[in-house]
Amino acid sequence: MIRRTDIPFERDQSTRFLPWIVALMVFLGTLMFAVALLVSDAVETWDTTLTGRITIQVPLREAAPEKVEALVEILRSTDGIAAVRALPPDESRALLVPWLGEGVVGSGLPVPLLIDVEVAPGSRIDPVVLEARLVETIEGIAVDDHRAWLSALINLARTAELLALAILALIAASAVIAVVFTTRSGLAVHSAIIELLHQMGARDAYIAGQFQIQAMLLAARGGLGGAAAAGVVLLIFAWIGRGVESAFLPRLNLSVGDWLLLLVVPASAIAISMLTARMTVLRALARMP
Amino acid sequence: MLRFENVGMRYGVGPEVLRDVNFSLAPGSFHFLTGASGAGKTTLLKLMYLALRPTRGLVHIFDRDISLTPREELPALRQRIGVVFQDFRLIDHLSAVENVALPLRVAGAENVEINEHVRELLSWVGLGDRLDARPSTLSGGQQQRIAIARAVINRPSLLLADEPTGNVDDRIAVRLMYLFEELNRTGTTVVIATHSNALLDKFGHPVLRLNEGELTVQRGKPSATAKPS
Ligand SMILES: Nc1ncnc2c1ncn2[C@@H]1O[C@H](COP(=O)(O)OP(=O)(O)OP(=O)(O)O)[C@@H](O)[C@H]1O
Numbered sequence: 001m002i003r004r005t006d007i008p009f010e011r012d013q014s015t016r017f018l019p020w021i022v023a024l025m026v027f028l029g030t031l032m033f034a035v036a037l038l039v040s041d042a043v044e045t046w047d048t049t050l051t052g053r054i055t056i057q058v059p060l061r062e063a064a065p066e067k068v069e070a071l072v073e074i075l076r077s078t079d080g081i082a083a084v085r086a087l088p089p090d091e092s093r094a095l096l097v098p099w100l101g102e103g104v105v106g107s108g109l110p111v112p113l114l115i116d117v118e119v120a121p122g123s124r125i126d127p128v129v130l131e132a133r134l135v136e137t138i139e140g141i142a143v144d145d146h147r148a149w150l151s152a153l154i155n156l157a158r159t160a161e162l163l164a165l166a167i168l169a170l171i172a173a174s175a176v177i178a179v180v181f182t183t184r185s186g187l188a189v190h191s192a193i194i195e196l197l198h199q200m201g202a203r204d205a206y207i208a209g210q211f212q213i214q215a216m217l218l219a220a221r222g223g224l225g226g227a228a229a230a231g232v233v234l235l236i237f238a239w240i241g242r243g244v245e246s247a248f249l250p251r252l253n254l255s256v257g258d259w260l261l262l263l264v265v266p267a268s269a270i271a272i273s274m275l276t277a278r279m280t281v282l283r284a285l286a287r288m289p
Numbered sequence: 290m291l292r293f294e295n296v297g298m299r300y301g302v303g304p305e306v307l308r309d310v311n312f313s314l315a316p317g318s319f320h321f322l323t324g325a326s327g328a329g330k331t332t333l334l335k336l337m338y339l340a341l342r343p344t345r346g347l348v349h350i351f352d353r354d355i356s357l358t359p360r361e362e363l364p365a366l367r368q369r370i371g372v373v374f375q376d377f378r379l380i381d382h383l384s385a386v387e388n389v390a391l392p393l394r395v396a397g398a399e400n401v402e403i404n405e406h407v408r409e410l411l412s413w414v415g416l417g418d419r420l421d422a423r424p425s426t427l428s429g430g431q432q433q434r435i436a437i438a439r440a441v442i443n444r445p446s447l448l449l450a451d452e453p454t455g456n457v458d459d460r461i462a463v464r465l466m467y468l469f470e471e472l473n474r475t476g477t478t479v480v481i482a483t484h485s486n487a488l489l490d491k492f493g494h495p496v497l498r499l500n501e502g503e504l505t506v507q508r509g510k511p512s513a514t515a516k517p518s
């Protein structure tokens with residue numbers, strides 16, 4: 001006779017659907033959250049590797065060692081520049097391989113000399129001003145801080161991320177509605193025993209606690225199922241994407257930290273269900289004398 | 290222990306079911322409540338067990354004015370009141386033992402403690418062999434005894450029973466009355482609503498009589514009080 005709850009929820013038809021609803025929502029929610037995380041990771045990678053860096057292209061015909069040496073000296077003495085490094089031709093070529101392929105790059109394609117400039121943290125270097133100054137030393141030099149295309153890309157990514165989070169919020173709202181209706185129907189089905197418990201001096205929190213336990217069990221069943229299904233989908237996705245190597249797409253697989261963060265979705269589903277059930281019951285009981 | 294002052298009660302916009310009800314129950318007293326069907330016995334009991342609030346007048350229970358008692362403090366008062374409902378209100382998904390155990394669970398007792406207590410009491414009311422039966426598989430009289438066991442399991446300060454012997458034969462009725470008297474002897478204030486004049490005569494406790502919504506109190510006949518053997 002050791003029962004979890006006094007209220008016989010196990011006989012209740014109306015609770016059957018809740019785990020499925022929660023499972024579906026957690027499945028979609030986890031995927032949405034994963035998308036948001038991947039985008040956010042990507043943006044961060046672009047941000048940290050490309051900002052704070054300036055690339056200077058020196059046309060090959062102007063790349064005589066002493067000229068380059070003079071240029072590097074000028075750059076080193078410029079305020080706000082932390083490090084300067086002229087890339088050896090092999091390294092410059094290697095950068096182009098993912099874009100043009102081994103064949104083209106290896107066949108003696110003339111590649112400009114690249115100078116990699118690291119901006120000191122907190123400093124800002126205007127590429128236009130820098131270019132104007134350097135052109136005096138070397139004709140045809142080009143200074144690029146990747147801002148133009150990077151900021152458009154980051155904007156797009158941020159928008160996608162916000163959209164994913166907004167969808168996640170809508171899914172959470174639907175979960176609340178589903179739990180409210182399930183709980184209300186539970187209150188109606190079990191009104192006799194609820195009135196009886198109330199008459200025996202059960203506090204509202206005691207009765208609400210029983211609904212809360214029930215909501216937790218249902219949501220846990222659905223939430224863990226939905227999260228597991230989403231995990232499988234993400235693994236398949238990562239497996240299919242394993243061959244894709246691109247400078248644009250940093251990586252399509254989630255870090256261990258991201259995986260743990262994804263567990264926030266089923267955990268929130270369970271917490272939201274418990275809290276919603278509790279509030280719904282407390283509001284209904286407040287009407288009793 | 291319990292006091293009604295000029296209590297009036299109406300359901301919705303209907304006529305007054307109770308009018309100017311005045312009475313008080315001393316701690317440890319034993320009263321019958323009687324009156325024709327529809328006279329308002331159940332309504333009066335509901336006011337006493339705090340399921341209804343009067344439309345006018347004052348209800349004092351355990352020396353508290355109910356209209357001034359905050360809602361959060363009512364559960365503690367209700368836990369001290371045992372009720373046998375006219376329609377039993379047993380929960381059919383629960384076994385006899387589980388039904389009787391409910392008030393103990395609500396009061397936060399341990400499971401082991403509950404088990405022993407409940408089985409003992411159910412045996413006492415003659416249901417020792419139907420402990421795990423569902424209420425719907427039991428006779429009306431057996432259900433009534435479960436309802437009574439549930440009302441007294443917590444040794445309430447106030448026991449209110451609405452027709453508790455309506456469905457049992459005379460022999461069991463007397464046995465149940467002894468149970469109530471036993472409880473009364475340990476300090477519980479008892480009110481039993483009944484139609485049975487035989488019961489009133491046999492036990493001779495004071496009588497609250499309802500007639501068309503008005504209440505009169507009749508003193509008991511001490512000599513007639515039955516003693517358990
Ligand atoms: N919930 C309700 N709504 C409206 N009227 C009610 C309600 N409950 C009882 N009444 C009315 O109040 C009056 C008293 O009813 P009550 O149940 O208190 O009588 P009673 O003395 O217990 O009768 P019985 O002996 O048949 O159980 C009746 O006229 C009944 O119709």
Ligand SMILES: [Mg+2]
Binds near residue numbers: 330331332375451
């Ligand atoms: Mg009645």
